[in-house]
Amino acid sequence: xxxxxxxxxxxxxxxxxxxxxxxxxxxxxxxxxxxxxxxxxxxxxxxxxxxxxxxxxxxxxxxxxxxxxxxxxxxxxxxxxxxxxxxxxxxxxxxxxxxxxxxxxxxxxxxxxxxxxxxxxxxxxxxxxxxxxxxxxxxxxxxxxxxxxxxxx
Amino acid sequence: xxxxxxxxxxxxxxxxxxxxxxxxxxxxxxxxxxxxxxxxxxxxxxxxxxxxxxxxxxxxxxxxxxxxxxxxxxxxxxxxxxxxxxxxxxxxxxxxxxxxxxxxxxxxxxxxxxxxxxxxxxxxxxxxxxxxxxxxxxxxxxxxxxxxxxxxxxxxxxxxxxxxxxxxxxxxxxxxxxxxxxxxxxxxxxxxxxxxxxxxxxxxxxxxxxxxxxxxxxxxxxxxxxxxxxxxxxxxxxxxxxxxxxxxxxxxxxxxxxxxxxxxxxxxxxxxxxxxxxxxxxxxxxxxxxxxxxxxxxxxxxxxxxxxxxxxxxxxxxxxxxxxxxxx
Numbered sequence: 001x002x003x004x005x006x007x008x009x010x011x012x013x014x015x016x017x018x019x020x021x022x023x024x025x026x027x028x029x030x031x032x033x034x035x036x037x038x039x040x041x042x043x044x045x046x047x048x049x050x051x052x053x054x055x056x057x058x059x060x061x062x063x064x065x066x067x068x069x070x071x072x073x074x075x076x077x078x079x080x081x082x083x084x085x086x087x088x089x090x091x092x093x094x095x096x097x098x099x100x101x102x103x104x105x106x107x108x109x110x111x112x113x114x115x116x117x118x119x120x121x122x123x124x125x126x127x128x129x130x131x132x133x134x135x136x137x138x139x140x141x142x143x144x145x146x147x148x149x150x151x152x153x
Numbered sequence: 154x155x156x157x158x159x160x161x162x163x164x165x166x167x168x169x170x171x172x173x174x175x176x177x178x179x180x181x182x183x184x185x186x187x188x189x190x191x192x193x194x195x196x197x198x199x200x201x202x203x204x205x206x207x208x209x210x211x212x213x214x215x216x217x218x219x220x221x222x223x224x225x226x227x228x229x230x231x232x233x234x235x236x237x238x239x240x241x242x243x244x245x246x247x248x249x250x251x252x253x254x255x256x257x258x259x260x261x262x263x264x265x266x267x268x269x270x271x272x273x274x275x276x277x278x279x280x281x282x283x284x285x286x287x288x289x290x291x292x293x294x295x296x297x298x299x300x301x302x303x304x305x306x307x308x309x310x311x312x313x314x315x316x317x318x319x320x321x322x323x324x325x326x327x328x329x330x331x332x333x334x335x336x337x338x339x340x341x342x343x344x345x346x347x348x349x350x351x352x353x354x355x356x357x358x359x360x361x362x363x364x365x366x367x368x369x370x371x372x373x374x375x376x377x378x379x380x381x382x383x384x385x386x387x388x389x390x391x392x393x394x395x396x397x398x399x400x401x402x403x404x405x406x407x408x409x410x411x412x413x414x415x416x417x418x419x420x421x422x423x424x425x426x427x428x429x430x431x432x433x434x435x436x437x438x439x440x441x442x443x444x445x446x447x448x449x450x451x452x453x454x455x456x457x458x459x460x461x462x463x464x465x466x467x468x469x470x471x472x473x474x475x476x477x478x479x480x481x
Contacts, residue, residue, distance in 0.1 A: 004469040008342030009355075015393075016343065016351040020386060021307040021421075028304070077300050086302015093302050102302050110298035113198040127301065 032092030035085065039096045043069050066097055073101030078109070103127040154360075156334040156367035157266075159273040165479070166325035167218035168435035171210045173288070173314030176424075176432065179414045184436035185315070186213055192289060192314050200238060203287035207232065207316040208243035210435075211283050214318040218279075218325070225249045225320075226277035229268050231260035232285045233312075233427050234294060239285050249281075258353075258382045259336070259456030260284045261317065261431040262475040266333040268321045269477070278322060285316030286426030295346070295461055309347040310384045310425035313413055317431030319439070328442040333477045334367065336360035338458065340471040346464045350387025350422055353455040356472035357383060358394035360453060364476045365400055372402045376447045379438065381430035381454030381474070382410035384422030409433035409454075430454040448481045 047065045050056045056064055076082040082102045086093045093099055104124055111123035125132065171187035182188070187209055194202040211228060215221070227250040232239040237253045244251040256263045264282035271277040289299055291312040297303060321330070339356035357380055365371060372378060383391055388408045395402055409430045410423035434452055441447040453476035459468075 004340070004342065004344070004467070007340040007469050012341040012355065013343070016348070016390070019389060020348060020351065023307055077302075080300060083300045083302045087304055089302075090304040099302065102300070106298040106300035106302075109300055110293055113200075127297070 028090050031088060032090045034092070035089035036092030036095055039069075039093065039098055042072075043096070069097045070101040073098030074105045077102045077105040082106075100128060100131065103131070154335065154337045154363050156332050156364060157270065158332045159269050159330055161273045161275070161323055162329035162331060163269045163272040163321045163323060164325055164327040164329045165319045165439065166322050166327045167214050168317065168319040168439045169210050169213035169217055170317045170432050170435040171206050171213075171315060172428075172432055175288075175311075176313055176315050176413055181412055181433065181437040184440055185432070186210075186436070189314075192287070199287055199289040199293070200234060201242075203232065203234070203239040203285055203290050203316075204242040206287070206314075207239050207283060207285040207318070208246055210285070210316040210318040211243065211247070211281055214281060214283070214320050214435075218320040218322070220279060220320065222248050225279050225281055227252055227268075227271065228281045228283065229254055229264040230281070230283040230285075230318075231255045231264060231427060233257060233260075233291050239287070239290075240283075243285075256454075256473055256475070257456030257458050258286075258425055258427050258429060259454040259473050259475050260427040261434070262333070262381070262452060262454040262477050265319075265321070265330060265452075265477050266335060266475055269330045269333060272321050272323055275323075278324075280321045281318055282321060283316065283318035284427040284431040286312055286314070286428035288312045288314045288426075291426060295459075305421065306347045307421050308345070308350070308386055310349060310382065310410060310422045311414065312426040313382075313410075313424040313429040313432060315426075315428040315432040317428065317433075317435030319435055328439070328479050328481045331478045331480050332368065333475065334360055334364040336363075336474040336476070338471045338473050340469050342469045344464075344467065344469045346459055346470065348386070349382075349425060349457040349459075349470070350384040351390055352457045352459075352470035353383055353472040353474065354387045354390035354394060357387075357391050357453060357455045357474040358398065360474040360476050361391075361395055361402075361451075362398045362400070364451065364453075364478075368478070372400050372405050375405055375449050375451050377407055377438075377450040378402050378405045379430075379434070379450055379452050380406065380408045381452075381456075382423070382425040383408050383455055384410045384425065386422050387455070412437070427456075442479065442481055445481060450479050452477050452479055
């Protein structure tokens with residue numbers, strides 16, 4: 001039986017890549033730079049606010065800033081605004097923590113029609129799941145290296 | 154691969170179309186029968202909305218043909234969703250025999266071919282052929298949640314929210330289907346699920362080449378050669394591939410996907426989906442055929458036969474195209 005690899009027509013694939021439109025990299029980079037930077041500026045302002053107005057410090061300060069940014073990402077997703085920002089900014093709105101909130105809230109909204117257990121709860125992490133898995137796995141790996149290095153030296 | 158000829162000339166006696174707001178504001182929006190303001194169509198889910206759209210299209214095509222449910226011998230329909238639920242759930246409302254067909258976006262011409270064969274052979278008198286698609290239900294099945302903030306690559310297409318239905322019968326008036334070329338699956342190894350135009354174009358060139366050879370005709374013999382949803386890029390590739398085989402279709406070719414949206418809307422390559430060709434044929438093209446402005450058209454819907462599972466397993470995308478010749 002034929003496999004997909006047997007089907008490949010190299011001439012055609014070369015031709016397709018020659019005629020297919022390409023992403024305008026300069027434009028995408030510029031847009032993601034300024035939108036991503038702007039989101040980080042908001043995060044930094046929130047940080048200053050908690051630091052100098054509310055007097056928070058250390059881990060507590062970081063946690064409050066994350067909470068506010070995640071809340072903003074989630075609420076903008078709920079209002080249907082974040083996907084428009086994402087369409088414009090690309091990576092600029094995916095990389096900050098607001099993008100993480102968007103990747104959790106959007107499937108939760110989408111799969112609401114399949115019920116709260118098998119819809120919202122089960123599908124909530126279909127996009128964010130890999131991020132969490134690789135985040136934890138790399139955290140464990142770095143922790144191990146750090147621990148072993150600490151013991152030896 | 155071969156072309157089948159329908160000697161008794163099954164006629165398309167009526168059509169009906171329904172489309173969402175984005176399609177209605179497009180270049181041929183004024184030709185649609187039912188124009189929706191809301192793509193949920195008053196339902197609680199997009200899947201339900203799609204079935205209801207298909208139901209409305211089928212129902213209205215029966216009304217336009219002045220036929221009751223008892224006059225309809227079979228409904229042949231399909232859509233893009235898993236297990237073609239939009240079609241089966243809409244057919245649940247009719248007391249008619251039902252055949253479900255699936256060839257992704259080539260479903261509409263597949264249904265027309267099967268329907269014509271039944272009617273021409275005298276097995277069934279009146280058959281309804283229909284197809285539908287919905288942007289939101291297709292998006293959640295094949296891609297990402299609607300609210301996820303991601304960019305679309307420039308080679309991507311936009312699934313049409315719409316449904317089209319037509320009634321085939323030997324008695325009555327209307328343009329008739331004189332022959333159909335049943336396509337074969339052609340796969341040149343395109344794996345990019347966003348580049349369906351490139352995946353489907355070789356199949357459409359293959360079917361069209363066969364069609365010209367079997368009918369011993371050339372592109373100049375037709376008023377229009379209409380492809381289903383190749384989009385701008387796919388259309389260009391089709392023209393190049395068919396030119397290599399010795400046919401120049403530049404003057405006659407139009408693509409339903411290119412027609413359905415305003416180019417200014419920047420939906421990259423245009424529309425796609427099973428509903429795309431059904432919608433454009435049932436409205437604009439049928440109108441032109443009825444008024445005699447078009448006399449002989451080739452309608453060739455094209456399908457990319459991928460699933461979200463096959464894409465994740467790294468399989469390439471098999472393409473298909475079926476062509477029908479519609480004459481006044």
